[in-house]
Amino acid sequence: MITWLDPHDPFPPVERALGPGSDAPGLLAASRELSAQRLLLAYRQGIFPWYAEGQPVLWWSTDPRMVLPPQALRVSSTFRKTLKRVLRDPDWEVRVDDDFIAVMQACAETPRDGQHGTWITEDIIAAYGALHRNGLAHCVETWYQGERAGGLYGVALGRMFYGESMFARRTDASKIALAALCAFLGNHGVAMIDCQQETDHLASLGASPIPRAEFAAHIRIATRQPDIVPWGFDKTVLQRWTQAQP
Template sequence: MPPQLPWLEPEDPLPHPSDAWGLHDPAPGLLAAGGALSVSTLCAAYAQGTFPWYGPGQPILWWAPDPRMVLPVSEFRLHRSLRKTLQAFRNHADCEIRVDSAFRDVITACANKERDGQAGTWIVPEMVDAYEALHRAGYAHSIETWINGKLVGGLYCVALGRAVYGESMFAHATDASKIALSALVCLCRRHGIQIIDCQQNTQHLASLGGREISRAQFLTEVDRARKQPAPLWTFEPVYWNELLPSTSPKA
């Protein structure tokens, strides 16, 4: 029989991640239910490697999986086709990366995108409101792909100091989400950010260089990174040189 899942009142602290359900329990990584999605609670959760994830009609569910999927930015796999896409994007006057110019549009598009094998979305309306409040407080950011003055793709993430936690991506044009992720990798490399949290293992993330690490190692990385000064959340075209050095040969 699995251990009893803790129920949290709005002001209750989260249990330690090591208390999460294990591999032989019904939902490995599940830590607690209930609580609140306030800015302070979300910041405390991410600081200890915990995140909310639940569906319509469910209570807030908190997760701390072991192992944890991360993307080491030094190991990002720039496949030949994506390299060519980025080169064309960088060199086109009507293509640009923007940061935090349309956060609610990005998270709403992420909530509304179709997901293979899933009905509905975990980005329920109260999550949208909560992360928009987190954005206003300076702890959530959007990386946006713009073409011809239109938002065609992007992602949003949470950041505490130099600890960066990826949340969700969307694309309304071919490779638009990959362009945004590539821009985030460039921004991270520029500012000495070593990993992007990806939460759960997916084949897509693995193909781009994501890999699993233990929860203990992840918490050590988070504790180190979140205590470092936050970077300036902007994107300059020169940042593309982190992936596309001007001296590199054509692929």
């Protein structure tokens, strides 16, 4: 039985989330409202929203938790060449926080295998947009010849980044944005990007599962660290990060 949350109710302990034998492993609670304040409370406890249009807001805390250390992103020899081309070719740009809402909308419009519709509803866009205006959510965008070709967005608290979604309109465009994010976060001492749920695609990028208890212990410390200010893109940081990858 999951918990129904009224507006001022605290989240239950994450250990109460439904277990692996249930129909919805990791489901913890449900609510009617979705606000920026509720999102912050959730992320600080290792909880995230995921639901479809017409459903109540469903709150999850999965066990295990999929995470990507910035240095673990897999960089093949082919992708390394792509990054070098992006860094030297003026047709390619990497921008940070150019248009957060446009990135969210592009993620919402991207078809996903086995998924009908999108969980990035207007309420989701409004709540994360409020976090962005307060400097707590960011996007990284890949541009090609003056058009947005790919990108990603997520929530940043202290020295913790919670990845939410990504999209690509050109080959490797979202992965370029992810490499830029990993270089930036690694340069600021971020040890872990939250990827939420296990998927083959995330595993192919270098993400791996860790126990929820380990994840919760990490974010208790990481989210209390000073926020990263300012956010931006520095080619030299990505160059050094690329050279350091095995």
